[in-house]
Amino acid sequence: MKLTIHHETRYTYESPIEDSIQYIRLTPRTTPQQRIHDWKLRTPGETSQMVDGFGNLVTVMTLTDAAPEITLVAEGVVDLTGKPLTRDDSPFPPQVFLRQTDLTDADEALKAFANEYSANKRSLVKLMTHLREHISFMPGATTVTHTAREAFELGAGVCQDHTHIFIACCRHIGVPARYVSGYIHSADVDHVATHAWAEAWIGSNWHTFDVVNTLNVAESHIKLAVGLDYQDAAPVRGVRTGGGTEQMETIARVIRASSQ
Amino acid sequence: MHIQTPAPGLYDELFDENNRVRPHCRMLEQWLEKSDEGLIAEKRREANVLFQRLGITFNVYGEDQGADRLIPFDLIPRIISASDWQKLQAGLKQRVHALNKFLFDIYHDYDIVKAGVISAEQVFANPQYQPGMQALKLPRNLYSHIAGIDLIRHNDGDFYVLEDNLRCPSGVSYMLENRRMMMRLFPELFAHSSVAPVDQYPNLLGETLRAASLKPDPTVVVLTPGRFNSAYFEHAFLARQMGVELVEGADLFVHQNKVYMKTTVGPQQVDVIYRRIDDDFLDPLAGNPQSMLGVPGLYSAYRTGNVVLTNAMGTGVADDKSIYPYVPDMIRFYLDEEPILKNVPTWQCRKQKDLQYVLDHLDELVVKEAQGAGGYGMLIGPTASKKEISEFRSLLRARPDDYIAQPTLSLSTCPTFVDEGVAPRHLDLRPFVLSGKKIQMVPGGLTRVALKKGSLVVNSSQGGGTKDTWVLEADL
Numbered sequence: 001m002k003l004t005i006h007h008e009t010r011y012t013y014e015s016p017i018e019d020s021i022q023y024i025r026l027t028p029r030t031t032p033q034q035r036i037h038d039w040k041l042r043t044p045g046e047t048s049q050m051v052d053g054f055g056n057l058v059t060v061m062t063l064t065d066a067a068p069e070i071t072l073v074a075e076g077v078v079d080l081t082g083k084p085l086t087r088d089d090s091p092f093p094p095q096v097f098l099r100q101t102d103l104t105d106a107d108e109a110l111k112a113f114a115n116e117y118s119a120n121k122r123s124l125v126k127l128m129t130h131l132r133e134h135i136s137f138m139p140g141a142t143t144v145t146h147t148a149r150e151a152f153e154l155g156a157g158v159c160q161d162h163t164h165i166f167i168a169c170c171r172h173i174g175v176p177a178r179y180v181s182g183y184i185h186s187a188d189v190d191h192v193a194t195h196a197w198a199e200a201w202i203g204s205n206w207h208t209f210d211v212v213n214t215l216n217v218a219e220s221h222i223k224l225a226v227g228l229d230y231q232d233a234a235p236v237r238g239v240r241t242g243g244g245t246e247q248m249e250t251i252a253r254v255i256r257a258s259s260q
Numbered sequence: 261m262h263i264q265t266p267a268p269g270l271y272d273e274l275f276d277e278n279n280r281v282r283p284h285c286r287m288l289e290q291w292l293e294k295s296d297e298g299l300i301a302e303k304r305r306e307a308n309v310l311f312q313r314l315g316i317t318f319n320v321y322g323e324d325q326g327a328d329r330l331i332p333f334d335l336i337p338r339i340i341s342a343s344d345w346q347k348l349q350a351g352l353k354q355r356v357h358a359l360n361k362f363l364f365d366i367y368h369d370y371d372i373v374k375a376g377v378i379s380a381e382q383v384f385a386n387p388q389y390q391p392g393m394q395a396l397k398l399p400r401n402l403y404s405h406i407a408g409i410d411l412i413r414h415n416d417g418d419f420y421v422l423e424d425n426l427r428c429p430s431g432v433s434y435m436l437e438n439r440r441m442m443m444r445l446f447p448e449l450f451a452h453s454s455v456a457p458v459d460q461y462p463n464l465l466g467e468t469l470r471a472a473s474l475k476p477d478p479t480v481v482v483l484t485p486g487r488f489n490s491a492y493f494e495h496a497f498l499a500r501q502m503g504v505e506l507v508e509g510a511d512l513f514v515h516q517n518k519v520y521m522k523t524t525v526g527p528q529q530v531d532v533i534y535r536r537i538d539d540d541f542l543d544p545l546a547g548n549p550q551s552m553l554g555v556p557g558l559y560s561a562y563r564t565g566n567v568v569l570t571n572a573m574g575t576g577v578a579d580d581k582s583i584y585p586y587v588p589d590m591i592r593f594y595l596d597e598e599p600i601l602k603n604v605p606t607w608q609c610r611k612q613k614d615l616q617y618v619l620d621h622l623d624e625l626v627v628k629e630a631q632g633a634g635g636y637g638m639l640i641g642p643t644a645s646k647k648e649i650s651e652f653r654s655l656l657r658a659r660p661d662d663y664i665a666q667p668t669l670s671l672s673t674c675p676t677f678v679d680e681g682v683a684p685r686h687l688d689l690r691p692f693v694l695s696g697k698k699i700q701m702v703p704g705g706l707t708r709v710a711l712k713k714g715s716l717v718v719n720s721s722q723g724g725g726t727k728d729t730w731v732l733e734a735d736l
Contacts, residue, residue, distance in 0.1 A: 021545070021556045021557045022545070023545045023546070023560065046515075046516060048517045048564070050517065050560050050563045050564050051563075052392060052546075052559075053390070053391040053392035053393060053394040053395075053563075054391060054394075058560070060516075060517060060560045062515050062516065062557070064515070091395060092384065093370065093373070093380050093384050095380045095381045095383075096384040096385070096389065096391055098381060098385040099384075099385045099387055099389070227391075228391065231549065238556075239544060239545065
């Protein structure tokens, strides 16, 4: 399946910002599951590249002149091959993903919830399904700093929260699990196309767990970055000087390209 | 002055088991014998005034107002014979060499895990393991350029390694200042003995930091969290001694994956950062987003090889107390040598069998947090109350993975000035090991002394003091 992606993020400020530096993870890698064609990332300022410890492609943007706004545009064409996840495309032994972080650390309530499940695919699919029933999808209910415990207690959140909670449960029961940020194609064009889901290590393979959509295959998912949690895989992390309050608008479209 | 002799069953640095003065300590004992109490009291006051004036004070965590306070300095030096030092030095170099090889291995090919010497979970799920270090090429494959190894001498007379400090070990400024103080107060003592000098340490440290980069003449800075940090004095002291800039995060910036220092004549590229800031606070875009101490973008410069951090990120996984029991095996695995220095036998409470033993022998053992430092989360069984023991029992049952236990070692004693006169007090030793083009040490270290009678806790945050550490150039 060939998909065309257009993703635009615009930050506007109360007053011009003086400078900024950002780590931008908006460039997908070619893997057995996805082939990347013509990918472009447009940013203001100067950019350089790095590959982080998880193997994610990171664009480092530095802005040294006053700017009233920052617009980031990522676009390109990706071919999804439909191949299942394999033994590993991560540079690490899976045990790295056993460690809880501030965002995923499980409290007693989460541990009690997780203890009902065990380290096999059937059980984890049940966990995913029950979590989805328990946590409603409610944009605006949480922010990017919400932890798995907080969202679990709230019983609401967005894909990031569902993913953190699922990861927290997996790690608690000894299953390595990692956070994935990316895009998802949906027949419904207005559907939010930026997405987050989890991958869990069962047996000797990674498996997809898209909690919000209760899917355990990644047939319409484009992977941008992986990490221990949102902080590692966030599409944009930055700091700036000046600017006052920030407003963010984002448009992300994933459209099926006409087959050739 | 009268010197109290040590309690039986302990190793004393001055007296042997028959209360005879050890031959290499005779000169010290003679000096103490003929020194009059009034003079010593006078010198102690003088030392206090001088330390206060120098600004060597210490901020104690958990104390109200974080007021600066002097670490008590004891005038009686601790003496290490030339032959003991030879063995210590060889053992410490061997140990740090193996630890650096371990760090390289666990961020590259994991040979030690593949060989089954240590489990993947213990290495990779350790909170100190830094995924961001994966496959990063560092000059000379060095991670812990500056290591501080804590040792104690047991009643068998042997030195045991208690803990490896591979992140930002502090205390070396006390080693240097204590020596200066002693030379100033008692120049005659040095005239009649062959105490090895330590004042070349800043030069060796500078050499080590420059060797951390492959550039011919790298620019080195010392990065401090600022003057509210408990070790700020040391950061400023070492920068001044080496003649390099002392900077805070706000003095540096990153552009196009390179680090620059703001100077009056414009930006200057920085090649080596001797950082005294914890991993998580180095770059708010890679670690703790709330950190104001670090430099945004620093990780990108590090990751792309444009700056060297000393010590490297992610060294904490090798000095974690849960990894400590494996250090002798690391020495065998990487160097194919037998460890020269002993490790303290350690029960890992994560193992069911070990946990059971520990729970059954809590009144005999020392229990420590695997991640702790500073002597806060610790149980010393033989001196603990029933209540403390029962509290630790619940902690151990709830979170066994977080604890290790060791036998209560009898730290050696050394005569020390206290209110009751000159009496034996327990002490430890932290020598510093520098890894650059080669592994180097100065003959000495920081000796910490527990000033409370019978106490085994030497941490300055818990009321410990320091002594000058004399390594003799030759034994008599």
